[in-house]
Amino acid sequence: MSGRRALAGARIASWLRGGAGSRVARPGARPKEPLVLYEFEACPFCRRVREAVTRLDLEVLVRPCPKDGQRYRDEVRELGGREQFPFLIDPNTGAAMYESAEIVAYLHREYGQGAPPASGQAGALRTALLVASGLGRGAAGSRSRASRSPGTPLLLYGYEAQPASRLVREVLCELELAHLLRSAAPGSARRAGLGLDAHTRVLPLLFDPNTGSERSGWRAIVRHLEDQYALAPKRR
Numbered sequence: 001m002s003g004r005r006a007l008a009g010a011r012i013a014s015w016l017r018g019g020a021g022s023r024v025a026r027p028g029a030r031p032k033e034p035l036v037l038y039e040f041e042a043c044p045f046c047r048r049v050r051e052a053v054t055r056l057d058l059e060v061l062v063r064p065c066p067k068d069g070q071r072y073r074d075e076v077r078e079l080g081g082r083e084q085f086p087f088l089i090d091p092n093t094g095a096a097m098y099e100s101a102e103i104v105a106y107l108h109r110e111y112g113q114g115a116p117p118a119s120g121q122a123g124a125l126r127t128a129l130l131v132a133s134g135l136g137r138g139a140a141g142s143r144s145r146a147s148r149s150p151g152t153p154l155l156l157y158g159y160e161a162q163p164a165s166r167l168v169r170e171v172l173c174e175l176e177l178a179h180l181l182r183s184a185a186p187g188s189a190r191r192a193g194l195g196l197d198a199h200t201r202v203l204p205l206l207f208d209p210n211t212g213s214e215r216s217g218w219r220a221i222v223r224h225l226e227d228q229y230a231l232a233p234k235r236r
């Protein structure tokens with residue numbers, strides 16, 4: 001699929017989500033340790049949680065668990081008892097939980113001010129809208145591909161509703177590459193330190209401590225991930 005079509009699909013998803021995950025809103029206390037999130041990109045329930053991560057401007061260690069993933073799924077079964085996603089662990093409080101709406105409520109309670117917006121709450125219609133929002137990206141970010149494991153997690157700056165960030169997260173997910181996701185949506189205090197500009201240094205930004213490299217923009221990041229970690233080609 002061409003980059004333009006992929007971006008269009010990601011844009012439609014963000015548009016259908018009505019701005020959820022596009023900016024920081026009412027963050028509260030900051031966790032000392034990053035939260036740990038087991039999830040996969042194409043899972044609509046996981047998106048509900050990732051939108052809250054953006055809203056609350058959190059830093060989360062993501063361990064991607066695509067459908068047939070080999071790397072982290074066993075861990076989830078051992079820690080939580082079953083393979084269901086999203087699954088969150090908060091090392092700061094010892095909390096571990098499934099259920100996207102419960103996770104979102106928990107994040108708002110611990111790290112926000114006030115209740116989550118309607119888009120972050122459970123309900124048949126809200127869930128249907130979440131599912132519909134992903135249709136433009138088809139199966140991208142749902143199945144694993146053989147990959148090399150990075151010794152140290154990668155570091156990604158981006159945010160949920162940014163279409164270019166989504167294209168990067170899809171590849172991170174398919175290759176099961178653990179990464180520290182540092183939210184950097186409009187309104188985030190992190191943006192000032194990134195030296196972003198309009199052309200050469202843009203989000204998403206990836207730092208790879210394993211190779212000492214830094215990449216800006218989805219095309220350069222995806223190329224890096226494919227070159228360094230993929231052992232099987234992208235599905236068409």
Ligand SMILES: N[C@@H](CCC(=O)N[C@@H](CS)C(=O)NCC(=O)O)C(=O)O
Pocket residue numbers: 042043044045046067083084085086098099100101
């Ligand atoms: N009610 C749950 C539903 C979660 C759910 O059904 N997740 C799917 C992925 S979208 C899942 O875990 N499927 C099992 C699997 O992927 O192995 C929630 O809101 O978190």
